Amino acid sequence: MKAKLGKVILWPKNTNYSPRTVEFSPKGISVITGGNHRGKSALIPIIDYCMGSDKCAIPVGEIRKTTAWFGITMLFPGSQMLLCRRNPEEQASTDDMFMAQGQNVTIPATAPGRNCSTATVISKLNELAGMPSLSVGDEESSFGRPSIRDMAAFEFQPQHIIANPYTLFYKADTMQHQQKLREIFPLVLGAETSDTMLKRARLKDVERALEEKRAQLDALKRGSEIWMGALRGKYAKAKEYGLLPAAPEAPNDMWGIPVYIGYLKDAPKNPRELGVAQIEPGATRRVSKQIAALRVEEESLTLEIGDKRRKLTRISTLEATSRNYHNALTDQQDRLQPVHWLSGKISEATTCPLCGSENDSALKTVHRLVGEVKRVEDAMGTTEAATTVLDREGRNLQRAVEGDERQLNIVREQLAQLEEQSEILKTQRQTQREIDFFLGELHTQLASIEASDQGGALAVEVSKLENDASDLRREINPADIRAKEKALLQKVSDSIGFYARILGVEHASRPANLDVRNLTVVVGGDDARKDYLWEIGSGANWMGYHVATLLALHELFLANTKSAIPQFIVFDQPSQAFFPGGYPSRKLSSGDDGSVYTSEDIEGVHSVFTALSQAISRTNGALQIIVLEHADEETWKGLPDVHLKGRWRDNEYLVPLEWIDKDEQR
Numbered sequence: 308m309k310a311k312l313g314k315v316i317l318w319p320k321n322t323n324y325s326p327r328t329v330e331f332s333p334k335g336i337s338v339i340t341g342g343n344h345r346g347k348s349a350l351i352p353i354i355d356y357c358m359g360s361d362k363c364a365i366p367v368g369e370i371r372k373t374t375a376w377f378g379i380t381m382l383f384p385g386s387q388m389l390l391c392r393r394n395p396e397e398q399a400s401t402d403d404m405f406m407a408q409g410q411n412v413t414i415p416a417t418a419p420g421r422n423c424s425t426a427t428v429i430s431k432l433n434e435l436a437g438m439p440s441l442s443v444g445d446e447e448s449s450f451g452r453p454s455i456r457d458m459a460a461f462e463f464q465p466q467h468i469i470a471n472p473y474t475l476f477y478k479a480d481t482m483q484h485q486q487k488l489r490e491i492f493p494l495v496l497g498a499e500t501s502d503t504m505l506k507r508a509r510l511k512d513v514e515r516a517l518e519e520k521r522a523q524l525d526a527l528k529r530g531s532e533i534w535m536g537a538l539r540g541k542y543a544k545a546k547e548y549g550l551l552p553a554a555p556e557a558p559n560d561m562w563g564i565p566v567y568i569g570y571l572k573d574a575p576k577n578p579r580e581l582g583v584a585q586i587e588p589g590a591t592r593r594v595s596k597q598i599a600a601l602r603v604e605e606e607s608l609t610l611e612i613g614d615k616r617r618k619l620t621r622i623s624t625l626e627a628t629s630r631n632y633h634n635a636l637t638d639q640q641d642r643l644q645p646v647h648w649l650s651g652k653i654s655e656a657t658t659c660p661l662c663g664s665e666n667d668s669a670l671k672t673v674h675r676l677v678g679e680v681k682r683v684e685d686a687m688g689t690t691e692a693a694t695t696v697l698d699r700e701g702r703n704l705q706r707a708v709e710g711d712e713r714q715l716n717i718v719r720e721q722l723a724q725l726e727e728q729s730e731i732l733k734t735q736r737q738t739q740r741e742i743d744f745f746l747g748e749l750h751t752q753l754a755s756i757e758a759s760d761q762g763g764a765l766a767v768e769v770s771k772l773e774n775d776a777s778d779l780r781r782e783i784n785p786a787d788i789r790a791k792e793k794a795l796l797q798k799v800s801d802s803i804g805f806y807a808r809i810l811g812v813e814h815a816s817r818p819a820n821l822d823v824r825n826l827t828v829v830v831g832g833d834d835a836r837k838d839y840l841w842e843i844g845s846g847a848n849w850m851g852y853h854v855a856t857l858l859a860l861h862e863l864f865l866a867n868t869k870s871a872i873p874q875f876i877v878f879d880q881p882s883q884a885f886f887p888g889g890y891p892s893r894k895l896s897s898g899d900d901g902s903v904y905t906s907e908d909i910e911g912v913h914s915v916f917t918a919l920s921q922a923i924s925r926t927n928g929a930l931q932i933i934v935l936e937h938a939d940e941e942t943w944k945g946l947p948d949v950h951l952k953g954r955w956r957d958n959e960y961l962v963p964l965e966w967i968d969k970d971e972q973r
Contacts, residue, residue, distance in 0.1 A: 308455075309438040310873040311931040314379035315353055315386065318418035319966050320375045326414060327963055333382055335948035336919050336932045339955065340939055346370060346961025347935040348879050351463045353377050356400075357390045359429040361705060363400045371396075373966040376405075376418040381873075387412045390428060392420050404428050429455060436871035439494070439501040440717070453491045458872045460488055461495070461860055465879045470850040472841035474877055475827050492823045496799075497867040498792035503783050510779040517772040524765045536717035536754075538567040539722030541749055547594065548742055550574040557593075568753055576750055594725055601722045609713040612708055619704045628696040633690040642682045737788055795863060796821055802859030803828070803852070810920045811911070812851035813843065821856060828852045846884040854881060854915060858922040858930075865929050875931040878919075882938040885911040909942055916943035923948040 317327040329350065337348055352364035357379045365371060371394060378391035389412040391405040405419035406428055440452060474480045479488055493499040536641040542558055545551045550953040554570045713869040800820045807815040814830050822829045828840045840852055857876055864870040885908040919932050920943075928948075936942075943949045958964055 308432075308458075308871050308873050309384055311382045311875050312354065312877075312933065313382045314378075314414070315716065316378040316380075316391070316414055317370075317962070318376040318378070318391075318415075319373055321373070321966060322417055324963070324966055325416065327961065327966075328414065329961070331931070331952060331955060333930050333931060335923055336916070336934060336943075337950050338934045338936060338943070339953035341935045341953070341955025341959065342937065345889055345955040345959070347955065347960060350933075350935060351465050351877050351879055354379055355459055355463065357392050358432065358459070359425050360459070361400060361456075363395045363750060369962050369967055373962055375673060378405075378414075378419075380412060380414075382940075386410055389414070390600060393421070399621065400425075402426075406431065414529045436873075437501065437730075437869060438871055439504045448485055452873070453494055455871070457487060457491055458495075461857065461864070461872050462875060463877050463879075464853060464857060464881075466883065469853050470846045470882055470884050471853075472843075472849045473827075475551060475840065475853060475856060479826055488826060489823060493788060493792050495872065496792055496795045496863065497870065498788050498795055500869070503788070506779050506783050508784065510776060511951070513772055513776045513779060517769065517776060520769045520772060524769055530553070533938045536566060536720035537724075537752065538564060538571065539717075540721050541571060541752070542567055543594065543597065543721075543725060544745060545574050545749065548745065550742075550746070551770065564756065568756065571749060571753060574749060575744060576746060579780055585589055592857075598725050599723060599865060599910075601718050601725065605715065605718050605722065608711050608718065612711045612715065615704055615708045615711065619701060622701045622704065626694060626701060629694045629697060631689055633687060633694060636687045636690065645677065702907040792823075796823070799856075799863055801858045802862050803855045806855035806858050806918045806921070808850060809916050810851035810855060812848045812855070813845065814838070819852065819855070821860075828856055850881050850884040850915075853917060854878065858918065861930050862922070865926050874898055874929055875933065877933040877935070879935045880937060881915045881934070882912045882936055885909075886937065907972070912938050912942040913944075913946075916946050916949060920946045920948050 311333045312331050313333065314331065315329040319326070330337070339350070341347055349366050349370055352366070356363050356365055357377055365377065374394055376393050378389060378390050381388045381390065386408060387410070390409040393401045393403040395401040402424045403421040404423050404425055404427070405421060406423050436455050436458070437714070438453055438455060440807070460479055463477040465477065468474055468477055476488065478484050491648075494504070539558060542551070542554075546554065546556070551570060551574060553573065558567070793824075803819045803821070807819055814832070818831045820829050820831065822839075825839070830838045830840075830843060832838075840849060843849070843852075857878075860926060861872070861876060863872070865870045865874065916934075919934070922930055922932065939954075940951065953959070955961070
């Protein structure tokens, strides 16, 4: 999103005073320097609050006591936006906001009133950022649609984050925020787009519809199997009644439903055309033979089903046992997980940390544990293979049982009709009324079967949905997205290395990669060793990798014209890694803790500003950087694109002294 920060505005509760305005340069590096307790660090939560944060993190004290409304201006190409939010007072936050847009917005002389809600502001910013209206990730794990609020992770580096070895991104110190950030990273990097997300949502709809249509088609096919049994019975009965004189004596086993329908349609609709109905010679004997054959088939199918069900029960029991064993192995493997790491830490000759003697007891013990891990891993592989085979065999048996059951139903349906015919033949009760009833039932059933089309139209619809799903899966191939994400992360890694060398971090020559899964930086080496950020040590290193990573990411964001991330970063006191006791009042003076700050410390902060200046150059001035610092001009002296926008020393504060009661000032 092509948006930068213009100003931060505070409207006083006392209307006799004018608003307090802090202005930033839209290009280059804006620096506000000053001593402790001046309100510099409050600028980050003020900006975040006005951009719709769910809670107000603006520090309590004079700022909250004296300010009625907080506001910011955001700069867009050719337009501006004023976003204001009321002081929540004793509440965690408030929904009262004011929003104005125009080519040039005017800062009200007095505190504005509510004209919209926080949700309205977030919705508008989402629209301007081109945020997709769809959720990221699977339905089971998704935290909802991405929002401009999620992008705050890449905009702010407050004091407690910028040199934190365990947290790299703003508001990524809770499990919920971390999981949401992991899910949106492909979108943030540009590996995934709104179009990809739209197609993924369309794929879910197509797959859902396909599942429903397949179920309907399966139901129709099962109905067709039932129709087959009924049609066979109707054919035999029609032959017995003498209604199909031109049809074959006995049906062919290869006949399908259309063949039976073709013959049965020849049966007259008006039985009066036949005259007196006659029983065909040999009809009784033929029906009896068919009944006997079907009885044998019924018994055979019943025995086969029983045998397969017993096998299926044994397989299910064995599969459950195998899965339980595999779960037990998984638990054992989890407990042995640190062994590989430990084995890499134990050398061949180990010195006891207590007595100083050389012994290999630890090494032998670890080797035994490694062997145990190998045994568990081998056993897991075996159980996984066995479970797969059992699962496949179980599915095959289940399908076989269902097929036999369907065939048994067909046989029993035909038996029922033939037995009825046999009884009729025995008692010679073949009356004209029965023939009338039979023909009426026959043609009604034929009409129903033909009208159903036996799922023909449904099969066409299923085929079309299958093609649509296949096309969508090809267009959103996860492998392609992962490959693109890997390539983009490599660009980030290269840029981190560039800035790390300027910042003078340790191991700057080793590749530094952004670990999206763990939301941290991992530094590699030639010996395949990987060190996480928290393992490297030194506040200067932690701060350096924070700065390098944020600058590298924004280089990537700015290269993507459709990126949703605003074009600014706010760094709060990167110098704390070099001046932990506070910036000295003059060069080489002693700090409060008795330490002496040397020119090396000044040069360390200078390297930070050098890296920031390089980021401005590498992004052709498109990136806006705001630095809130104790350090003074000597730390950025001689560097281009650095603009001093405020020196809050002596009587200069974020909140003017005139806003504060005289008694409180004393």
